[in-house]
Amino acid sequence: MAETVLSTGIRYETLPENYVRPPSDRPRLSEVVSEHIPLIDLGRSDTLQIIHEIGKACESHGFFQKMARIAKEFFDMPLEEKMRFYSDDPSKKMRLSTSFNVKKEKVHNWRDYLRLHCYPLEEFVHEWPSPPSAFKDVVSTYCTEVRQLGFKLLELISESLGLERDYMEKVLGKQGQHMAINYYPPCPEPELTYGLPGHTDPNTITILLQDQHVAGLQVQRNGKWVAVDPHPNALVVNIGDQLQALSNGRYKSVWHRAVVNSNKERISIASFLCPANDAVIGPANPLTKEVSPAIYRNFTYDEYYKKFWSRNLDEEHCLELFRR
Ligand code: OGA
Ligand code: NI
Secondary structure (H helix, E strand, O other): OOOOOOOOOOOOOOOOHHHOOOHHHOOOHHHOEOOOOOOOOHHHOOOOHHHHHHHHHHHHOOHHHHHHHHHHHHHOOOHHHHHOOEOOOOOOOEEEEEOOOOOOOOOOOOOEEEEEEOOOHHHHHHHOOOOOOOHHHHHHHHHHHHHHHHHHHHHHHHHHOOOOOOHHHHHHOOOEEEEEEEEEOOOOOHHHOOOEEEEOOOOOEEEEEOOOOOOOEEEEEOOEEEEOOOOOOOOEEEEOHHHHHHOOOOOOOOOEEEOOOOOOOEEEEEEEEEOOOOOEEOOOHHHOOOOOOOOEOOEEHHHHHHHHHOOOOOOOOHHHHHEO
16 A cells, blocks of 8 residues: 555545455444433533533533544645654554554555554653644643543542442553544445444543544444444543453443445544553452452553554454453
């Protein structure tokens, strides 16, 4: 594949052959169902002051809209301007890329993405794109708020498992934060390809700001693909592989995928909270009694992450390789 992205400004009339999935591995869009996805109103959860405040901030400052707009501004820039950031090396701390792992995969995905490391901010922000002139500012603010929300969610999740409130925080160490700004151009043959094929996220939790107008995210539930339609001012929270391991399989890292459509571009912004590289992950001790012995071995996040990026996205669940 040529070293370029899809977002060139030129609309494709046909789907290039190296994006076409074999018939057994196509999205079968007519079989996708619609089910109720629980919605939590942060602005109303007045028992949890911080959550309430985050909820208010999200609502009042056009905070999501700003982030979405700056993402679009980036992908709308001329190709030469964007290509300065291009790399297919997953170890780069900031890069524009396309598909998923272009060097490893056989079939490509109908997606471009800008990937940023976001914590500690001061270490990375200076190398972020400019123009767009407001990018550093808007994205920094967004990252900071999302991080707070993520920490709060981790506390609530710890408690929901019957663990100490700060259990996750302690185990996960100094958590990293990455962002993927995903851009899915209109696609001439959406039935033959994916924006992102079914996968689970390798990190702890993912907070996704979906396009507020264009649908594309789907999650797997009971063997069926369920559309997660856009909801104004809502974020999607995904449990990642590390929480599945920590919870000893009680919480499942959700299989999800992004499909594309023929008319409209779609943008989504994924924020990933990740354990420190040297954090030792494994089923939490209090959850591994005789009735439910640990099903995964302990591993460092560094080991897991290297394994994840050495593979193709739509292979079996990476966590399966860490079973005891
Ligand atoms: C991801 C992801 C879904 C989407 O970036 O890991 O699953 O809707 N994105 O873009
Ligand atoms: Ni994902």
